[in-house]
């Protein structure tokens with residue numbers, strides 16, 4: 001039988017070289033098809049956690065599992081949007097996306113080119129598809145990286161603050177694209193890292209709060225999909241959840257100061 005959890009971390013520790021551990025016994029379980037947001041202050045280890053789930057590094061101890069099997073390296077079952085986009089500088093936007101599609105979907109060059117153009121158009125970059133990364137703004141590069149991840153058709157999406165360089169209107173539009181695609185068709189499991197409490201509540205079904213190298217809080221979001229941000233933002237449930245999360249941030253900040 002299929003494992004019910006797409007992503008599991010069991011008591012993982014991770015340190016960079018001889019530094020103190022960034023992750024200190026972190027455990028979490030994310031059900032298949034769940035949209036989980038990971039929220040936490042800068043430097044708490046969110047990107048480190050995502051890299052471990054992607055299989056780009058291994059925990060010092062403990063285990064990361066993908067669909068019940070230990071993650072031993074990257075695979076096309078997972079697509080990641082890195083915090084710094086990480087596009088190939090020698091490829092155009094179109095070529096960056098098409099290359100990833102061909103690698104992940106094993107389809108012809110022609111079919112991958114058509115799909116790449118389609119996904120670039122969904123993120124509003126059809127006209128810029130022939131440009132190289134150094135000819136794109138920070139927000140445009142983020143959008144190429146998002147198109148690339150979505151187009152790979154992976155089962156698990158790992159997003160590391162993908163909307164941080166976007167203006168509010170573009171942010172809303174891409175939030176709606178990502179949550180719409182995540183919640184239609186075959187189940188996708190999403191780990192979406194953000195600093196932004198509103199974004200976490202707007203997108204997630206669960207919010208995993210990270211602090212002190214562990215997941216220190218697990219909040220259920222009381223809204224279904226499709227979700228209209230303007231509608232939920234006026235509700236008592238929204239206000240109550242945002243207040244609880246903001247309080248967590250303050251507590252975490254105070255604890256961090258005390259540690260330093």
Ligand SMILES: Nc1ncnc2c1ncn2[C@@H]1O[C@H](COP(=O)(O)OP(=O)(O)OP(=O)(O)O)[C@@H](O)[C@H]1O
Pocket residue numbers: 016019022040041042043044045046047048049083195
């Ligand atoms: N390659 C590295 N070598 C050494 N230390 C690192 C490395 N990458 C990250 N760190 C350290 O590990 C800690 C966690 O970093 P990480 O990037 O995972 O945090 P984050 O929660 O993603 O932060 P942000 O929200 O600012 O992106 C930080 O103290 C950081 O300085």
Ligand SMILES: [Mg+2]
Pocket residue numbers: 046047048083160
């Ligand atoms: Mg980070």
